[in-house]
Amino acid sequence: MAFKHDLFAQFARVGKALSNGNRLELLEYLAQGERSVEQLSTVAGLTVANTSQHLQQLRHAGMVTSRKEGLKVYYRISGDDIIILLDALRSVAERHVTDVQYLVNTYLTVKDNLEPIPRAELLERARDGLITVLDVRPAEEYASGHVSGAVNVPLKDLEKWIKKLDKNQEIVAYCRGPHCVLAFDAVARLREKGIKARRMEDGYPEWKTAGLPVEESHSGT
Amino acid sequence: MAFKHDLFAQFARVGKALSNGNRLELLEYLAQGERSVEQLSTVAGLTVANTSQHLQQLRHAGMVTSRKEGLKVYYRISGDDIIILLDALRSVAERHVTDVQYLVNTYLTVKDNLEPIPRAELLERARDGLITVLDVRPAEEYASGHVSGAVNVPLKDLEKWIKKLDKNQEIVAYCRGPHCVLAFDAVARLREKGIKARRMEDGYPEWKTAGLPVEESHSGT
DNA sequence: TTATTATTCAATAGATTAATTGATTACTAG
DNA sequence: CTAGTAATCAATTAATCTATTGAATAATAA
Numbered sequence: 203m204a205f206k207h208d209l210f211a212q213f214a215r216v217g218k219a220l221s222n223g224n225r226l227e228l229l230e231y232l233a234q235g236e237r238s239v240e241q242l243s244t245v246a247g248l249t250v251a252n253t254s255q256h257l258q259q260l261r262h263a264g265m266v267t268s269r270k271e272g273l274k275v276y277y278r279i280s281g282d283d284i285i286i287l288l289d290a291l292r293s294v295a296e297r298h299v300t301d302v303q304y305l306v307n308t309y310l311t312v313k314d315n316l317e318p319i320p321r322a323e324l325l326e327r328a329r330d331g332l333i334t335v336l337d338v339r340p341a342e343e344y345a346s347g348h349v350s351g352a353v354n355v356p357l358k359d360l361e362k363w364i365k366k367l368d369k370n371q372e373i374v375a376y377c378r379g380p381h382c383v384l385a386f387d388a389v390a391r392l393r394e395k396g397i398k399a400r401r402m403e404d405g406y407p408e409w410k411t412a413g414l415p416v417e418e419s420h421s422g423t
Numbered sequence: 424m425a426f427k428h429d430l431f432a433q434f435a436r437v438g439k440a441l442s443n444g445n446r447l448e449l450l451e452y453l454a455q456g457e458r459s460v461e462q463l464s465t466v467a468g469l470t471v472a473n474t475s476q477h478l479q480q481l482r483h484a485g486m487v488t489s490r491k492e493g494l495k496v497y498y499r500i501s502g503d504d505i506i507i508l509l510d511a512l513r514s515v516a517e518r519h520v521t522d523v524q525y526l527v528n529t530y531l532t533v534k535d536n537l538e539p540i541p542r543a544e545l546l547e548r549a550r551d552g553l554i555t556v557l558d559v560r561p562a563e564e565y566a567s568g569h570v571s572g573a574v575n576v577p578l579k580d581l582e583k584w585i586k587k588l589d590k591n592q593e594i595v596a597y598c599r600g601p602h603c604v605l606a607f608d609a610v611a612r613l614r615e616k617g618i619k620a621r622r623m624e625d626g627y628p629e630w631k632t633a634g635l636p637v638e639e640s641h642s643g644t
Numbered sequence: 645t646t647a648t649t650a651t652t653c654a655a656t657a658g659a660t661t662a663a664t665t666g667a668t669t670a671c672t673a674g
Numbered sequence: 675c676t677a678g679t680a681a682t683c684a685a686t687t688a689a690t691c692t693a694t695t696g697a698a699t700a701a702t703a704a
Binding site: 205206207208209210211212213214215216217218219220221222223224225226227230263264265280281283284286287290291292293294295297298299300301302305306309381383 | 426427428429430431432433434435436437438439440441442443444445446447448451484485486501502504505507508511512513514515516518519520521522523526527530602604
């Protein structure tokens with residue numbers, strides 16, 4: 203029985219990595235692509251030292267790897283299975299934790315039908331030129347990797363972009379994941395202007411993990 | 424940003440539920456079917472009070488539900504998505520935590536080709552009567568639910584059962600999950616006796632979650 | 645009513661975790 | 675070599691978690 207006990211203890215190490223909100227947030231950003239410690243600390247609103255410590259815990263649990271280049275240390279998700287795990291976690295939380303349901307309903311639901319468009323359908327219709335795919339993440343996240351053919355319009359530039367837009371064009375927006383507010387926000391604003399807009403199912407990491415076409419920066423920086 | 428923070432904090436509640444080896448073990452047993460607190464405490468080797476507390480934590484995280492019947496309180500997994508989450512966790516641990524790889528290689532690998540037989544293939548060949556499906560879990564776990572058509576032979580009865588077995592018959596054994604030792608053990612022993620035996624991919628909960636045919640006790644007890 | 649059983653509750657001690665602070669290391673540029 | 679930057683390390687405190695113990699509750703049976 204020692205084996206069983208040891209094995210569950212090891213599984214729990216991965217569970218522990220997922221047991222802290224700040225670490226989950228770091229993982230969400232890492233799911234977008236490789237990031238330095240400083241970038242992560244800024245975006246997650248943590249001190250550099252604290253971020254570094256969380257990242258080391260994630261590394262011990264095997265969820266991220268790191269490489270040093272010059273002064274900087276870059277961390278990245280250690281495999282697509284991590285993204286699958288994170289989505290499974292999110293989806294369990296959304297289905298069974300009532301507070302999550304409340305949060306999602308309060309902050310993320312736009313009145314209308316907000317059925318997101320499935321990836322397969324999006325792909326097909328984008329190929330036919332029927333829709334414009336909109337990436338509403340910050341420029342640097344777009345730069346490190348995005349859905350093939352997507353246009354990058356960070357939220358702050360959205361109003362400007364809308365002006366020079368053919369109002370008959372249908373838009374599909376995406377961002378970091380199923381609960382990322384950016385795409386919800388963008389869709390709401392587009393609809394206000396009378397533009398036909400929907401949200402893409404999930405976000406960039408899931409798209410990429412599904413093996414669908416992406417454009418990635420392979421440059422050193 | 425408060426929303427994002429709150430949301431990650433809620434996801435972390437599910438992560439916390441997965442952050443303790445004893446809770447993961449309880450979840451594995453619950454994945455087989457409904458169980459009382461006492462049954463769980465026995466099989467997990469914990470005191471009843473401790474088991475009860477862990478179960479309450481799991482309930483707060485939305486992963487299990489409970490019902491009272493007479494003196495007993497029965498707990499059960501709150502949905503198939505929990506099983507998917509547990510498998511995702513196991514598979515991340517197996518791929519990225521070296522200690523898990525070591526444990527698995529040390530305790531679970533039988534020398535030969537131990538490629539488990541995929542569920543789809545098993546189903547097909549069992550229908551054609553080419554193989555016997557063997558459930559090596561304890562009788563009571565078998566009783567509460569098992570793969571349709573499977574024969575229950577707990578490990579301790581295996582030797583006896585082998586004797587009255589047609590040696591040309593091919594056997595496929597399964598138990599609680601991908602890392603459950605029972606099926607590994609059974610396959611090894613069957614092979615020693617010159618019987619063609621393989622292990623089924625994963626275990627009963629995954630089979631059931633995949634929507635494949637099962638026989639379940641729907642009786643009150 | 646009383647005794648018995650299954651579970652939960654409450655209080656506790658020891659262990660672990662999270663965030664902060666300031667020092668230290670590793671690397672680069674001048 | 676020196677200064678500056680990015681990250682890590684080490685020490686600390688407060689908070690949280692785990693397992694244990696014994697008492698309390700709820701349902702059943704005598």
